Amino acid sequence: MASVTLKEVKKSYGDISVIHDVDLIINDGEFVVFVGPSGCGKSTLLRMIAGLEDITGGDIDIANERVNDVAPSKRGVAMVFQTYALYPHMTVYNNMAFGLKQTKLPSWEIDSRVRAAAEVLHITEYLSRTPKALSGGQRQRVAIGRAIVREPEVFLFDEPLSNLDAALRVKTRLEIARLHQRLGTTMIYVTHDQVEAMTLADKIVVLRDGRIEQVGSPIELYEHPRNTFVAQFIGSPKMNFLDHSDLSPAAAKALKIDPKAGIVGIRPEHLQSTTVAKALISASLELVENLGEYALVHMVTEVGRELIVKMERPPKAVAGDLIHLTADAGTIHCFNSETGLRKQPTSRKNSKK
């Protein structure tokens, strides 16, 4: 087990800079998820930790040792690739044993490690097959098995679930969470899916354009997003953003919404219908998506702003009807309209930049 420290890490390809001075501390045994839209540099950052990409500037330490110039296999890390990257010409057994054979471990030790990992991942019966004869989910297990047998200090996952279908994704996600619970090893996980991030992470790192936007526990990010980007990225459906001028002045005052806040953010699950007198905002119903468990109600305000409200039951209204909405004071987020930064203080000092 080991901690991972990134100090002013930079990466550029020629004149194009893709990672800008990233500082990050990943504690021993932590499950950290890098999340962000595509092209934000999350995979590049992971590959830099793995040693598959050179570091243009700064330092990466693993277990308090600078690893900038250490070969990938000597860093004590193991990686699970998005495409699995299994060796197609080798059996499942050899795929898992290949790395161990490079280390010149005695063959009985290799055998016992491979069999133990296969047992854990329920792939013992496929050991003599080639990857071609396996389903996507089974291949994914082999890829994870290949990482496990090396007994790394840090696991690196590069969007490991994105090639699986939805049902399998949920199942495998759970298995990865169990694996972390059991091994207690430091894990770094890259995804663009915020649900994976929320469910798996001890700590989420939100990236945009090669910069860290916010670091914190899932609940911190959910409750106290540092800016509008994080606020929109975390949570599904996305947070609704309103202009302060859209709100009813009386209700805004009653809810103590900062009058200087240009942007007011309210999550769909926090908006609730109310009476005209108490309405913070009113909007006309456009469409209802009924998911049984809850309903997503799409509305449009008077000035044409779109709103989504998550309701337990679909409203008894038809398209075009005006619905009055409000929210609890504690669930309303205020942001500066120019910088997009949060107006209220964040709960803890969790952001590095």
Next chain:
Amino acid sequence: MSVVGQSTKFSTVALPVLAWLVALVFFFPIFWMMLTSFKTDADAVKPEFLFIFKPTLENYINMTENYDYWRFAVNSVITTVFATAFSLFVGVSSAYAMAFNPGRHTKDILMWMLSTKMLPAAAVLYPMTFLTKSFLNLFDTHFLIILVLSLINLPIVIWMLFTYFKEIPKEIIEAGKMDGCSVWGEIKDIVLPLAWGGLASTALLCFIFCWNEAYWTVRLTTTDAATLSKLIEGNRAPEGLFFGRLSAVSTAAVGPIVVLGWFCQKQLVRGLTFGAVK
């Protein structure tokens, strides 16, 4: 395959017939040559004896007894085998580097290598002869022929291997790196097994090209390193055109390579279908 299912007369009868016709047209000169090799020189030039003649082995006996066929054949084997091996060794290393660690000028290098094939060989005939004869003292040596054959074929070998290596997903190589493979280990345990079909077809093609090469082997040898191409050439010139003998020599020269191609056909097709990575 959209053709499957609509079994019209055209696809079941006409197409195979057409294919056979084309194949026959291509094969006919070789067939003719083989037939002629069993005729006497006198019969060979008479068109009325095309199919009906008295077969004789005289040409073949003459060829092995008086023209030292085996020495030429051994030279051909030596130069071809070593040139192919050397080309593959250099080719695999270069193609690996260019496919998996491309630099800014990799494309330019590849294009430049291909451009050397555009140079007419005759243009460098004089410098090559002069250099090897008077300067390097390599004229008519196996070493020279092996070197020249390798250099001629390297662009094609590298291009072919490069394309085959390119098909291997980069992540698999990266997984190898994570697993602690050395560069040689990556080539031996990952790249070559995955590109096995490509490697086989490249090797075979290179072998055929080396074996068939005539321009330089004829001009840069006299006796010591002379290959079968030189033998054919030699039988043409000094005593006029003796078709029977020339055909026998030619048949004996192309024979080995045709047989090799025939045997490797299965391996090649297998390699090409099994070589698919995904």
